[in-house]
Amino acid sequence: MSEPSAHIRDHQSLIELNNTLEYSADSILKILEQVDSYLKGVIEALKKQMKVLEEELRAAEESLAEAEKAHSSCLASQRWVEEYEDEDGNTHGGYYTPSCNSEASEVERCREERDRCQEKYEKAKRICDDCEYEIEQYKYPGGIFYIPPPGGEKTMEDLAKEHTDKATSKMRDILAVVEKYLRYNMSTKASCFSTTPTDIDVANGSSKTLSPEEKKERFNNAIQKVIERQQNENYGSRQIADANRVIRCPRCGRPPIACICNNTREREYTREDIQIIRNDFSR
Amino acid sequence: MSNIPDFAMQVQEVQRQIEAQSDVTAQDWKDAVQQRYYDNYMNAYKEKMELYIHGGSGISGKGINDLLVFLDEQMQKMEQLTGVPADLTFMCAAGASYTGSVRDNYGVSIPVEAFKEVQERDGVVHNEKRERDYWREEGTFFEPDNGTRPGQYSNEEIKQIMDYRSQDDYYKDFKF
Numbered sequence: 001m002s003e004p005s006a007h008i009r010d011h012q013s014l015i016e017l018n019n020t021l022e023y024s025a026d027s028i029l030k031i032l033e034q035v036d037s038y039l040k041g042v043i044e045a046l047k048k049q050m051k052v053l054e055e056e057l058r059a060a061e062e063s064l065a066e067a068e069k070a071h072s073s074c075l076a077s078q079r080w081v082e083e084y085e086d087e088d089g090n091t092h093g094g095y096y097t098p099s100c101n102s103e104a105s106e107v108e109r110c111r112e113e114r115d116r117c118q119e120k121y122e123k124a125k126r127i128c129d130d131c132e133y134e135i136e137q138y139k140y141p142g143g144i145f146y147i148p149p150p151g152g153e154k155t156m157e158d159l160a161k162e163h164t165d166k167a168t169s170k171m172r173d174i175l176a177v178v179e180k181y182l183r184y185n186m187s188t189k190a191s192c193f194s195t196t197p198t199d200i201d202v203a204n205g206s207s208k209t210l211s212p213e214e215k216k217e218r219f220n221n222a223i224q225k226v227i228e229r230q231q232n233e234n235y236g237s238r239q240i241a242d243a244n245r246v247i248r249c250p251r252c253g254r255p256p257i258a259c260i261c262n263n264t265r266e267r268e269y270t271r272e273d274i275q276i277i278r279n280d281f282s283r
Numbered sequence: 284m285s286n287i288p289d290f291a292m293q294v295q296e297v298q299r300q301i302e303a304q305s306d307v308t309a310q311d312w313k314d315a316v317q318q319r320y321y322d323n324y325m326n327a328y329k330e331k332m333e334l335y336i337h338g339g340s341g342i343s344g345k346g347i348n349d350l351l352v353f354l355d356e357q358m359q360k361m362e363q364l365t366g367v368p369a370d371l372t373f374m375c376a377a378g379a380s381y382t383g384s385v386r387d388n389y390g391v392s393i394p395v396e397a398f399k400e401v402q403e404r405d406g407v408v409h410n411e412k413r414e415r416d417y418w419r420e421e422g423t424f425f426e427p428d429n430g431t432r433p434g435q436y437s438n439e440e441i442k443q444i445m446d447y448r449s450q451d452d453y454y455k456d457f458k459f
Contacts, residue, residue, distance in 0.1 A: 013311035016438040020304040023441045024297045024328075026448065027433075031293050034380055035347065038288060041376030042354050049365045049372065120364045127357045127364075134353055137344025151343045152335045152350070156294075159331045167324035174316065215307060216437070222306035223435050226299045238337050241352045243289035250379035257293045258433035260447035 010210065011178050018171045022265065025164035028156055029264040030256035034247050036153070039135050046128050053124050057117040064110035071103035160265070285355045286373035288381075291336050291348040296434025298332045301325075303435070 008014065078100065081093040142150030150158075210218065234240050249259040305325050309317065333339075338346030345353060358369040358376075374381060431440060 007314045008312045010311040013308045017304050017308040019441050023445055024301050027297050035290050041378050045372045045375040049367055124364050127361055131357050140343045149342050155331055155342050156335050219307050222303035226302045240291050240348055241287045243287045243292050245288045247288045247380045257296050263448035
């Protein structure tokens with residue numbers, strides 16, 4: 001079966017898609033970088049608090065040891081007072097002296113305090129462990145043949161790196177073919193492989209290249225559609241939490257997606273790759 | 284008060300940018316190659332970003348949305364144990380990436396654009412109905428097109444941002 005004819009009304013639109021992929025992939029990496037630094041920060045901050053609890057626990061254990069020491073030395077110094085009757089016939093003695101009741105109650109108090117600190121420490125440790133576990137899962141690189149699958153970080157990293165590399169390189173190949181066969185740069189002119197508009201175009205009443213105004217309008221419509229979809233899907237377990245903290249790039253002060261500091265993706269590119277991308281941009 | 288950074292929102296912004304542009308490009312490019320290209324490459328963006336945000340059987344662990352909520356809950360539990368406010372823990376965790384803003388003033392209502400019913404909602408950056416121009420609150424160095432939302436940039440703005448990104452010192456040795 002022969003393939004339907006190629007139909008590209010505006011080759012600039014393909015370049016724009018490529019630019020968007022480059023930009024979005026770079027933004028994704030910037031977001032991942034900020035997420036990573038936040039997650040590390042959370043663990044660090046929780047561990048600092050663990051130190052406080054650890055210190056409290058240590059102090060409580062020391063107090064308990066001291067109290068026990070005082071109690072045992074008190075016990076050691078005790079002597080038994082034999083029972084005797086005084087001249088009035090009252091019975092005395094039959095106990096140890098000096099009394100260690102206060103030392104014993106101090107030991108009890110310290111033990112309770114130590115138990116309280118121990119419990120707090122264990123609870124905090126569980127919190128830290130849970131957080132570490134979830135973060136490890138998020139950073140999990142994935143098993144052999146992706147079983148079990150990788151965590152969120154690796155999934156997005158692959159998307160922003162390998163997948164985007166393939167997508168943009170394929171697009172550049174397509175653009176090269178387009179230019180080769182049309183023998184002129186189509187970025188400035190309307191162009192069409194097929195001599196006749198497709199059925200879809202006829203049905204839409206559009207067989208010409210979109211004007212910049214039309215394009216802008218369609219872009220805005222597309223954004224509205226995406227926003228509506230995102231809002232409609234935002235319920236139940238898929239509800240996006242009400243974020244109340246804006247994370248910004250520490251250097252330029254903009255959110256990672258709009259950050260203007262160094263191109264993260266290009267770091268892994270060769271000089272030739274960068275040149276190709278820049279040529280795409282300057283068309 | 285919870286402390287949830289807006290990472291999931293930012294990924295949604297990227298999603299918007301890609302999906303809107305792919306929609307517009309699809310208007311200008313309608314052939315079998317386009318279909319194959321979209322099937323092989325473009326669809327993955329939506330799927331993976333959805334997975335990243337919401338989690339699911341395709342990834343290990345929680346999605347970023349649940350992970351951030353989980354961490355916030357843990358920080359609040361920790362507050363009960365140590366007495367160190369969860370807000371302070373968050374600020375330590377976010378470090379220089381969090382510059383603080385009007386949202387830190389507890390009880391101060393924050394104007395939310397459009398939708399009357401959620402105007403003056405307390406301290407929320409985003410909600411399912413409406414979003415604020417959160418990135419404009421403190422003034423930034425660079426606002427293309429007088430403050431276009433991230434995720435809704437025109438191609439010109441994208442080129443401008445990419446151009447800025449390429450001007451980093453790291454590349455000063457390269458001669459373009």
